[in-house]
Amino acid sequence: MKTNYPVCVAVLVGVLAFCGCGRQGGTQAGAAKPVKLTYSVFFPPTHVQARLAGEWAEAIKARSGGQVQITVFSGGVLT
Structure with a gap:
């Protein structure tokens, strides 16, 4: 089991790095x-x-x- 632990960690790190690098751009802030x-x-x-x-x-x-944008409702209108 001890020999499998470093292999599992290496595979997990590789998968996380691969998933994190796969996205291109996304939506622009504007x-x-x-x-x-x-x-x-x-x-x-x-x-x-x-x-x-x-x-x-x-x-x-x-x-x-x-x-x-925050709309404030006062006087207990929403409660």
Whole structure:
């Protein structure tokens, strides 16, 4: 069994390397659709935490270049 262990490890490493090198390109970052998420806050829209959630969603949208868009629902609309 001890002699088979290095052979099994070598075969496993070879298979993983072969599988990892097989993909060519994929989708381009500019062509990807934006990710749209919803975020629920049970506080009313005038509450500080609900306002901060809206600002947070805008910051995420700006930092991701518009690729992540978060819609904030406040006042327990989704719960």
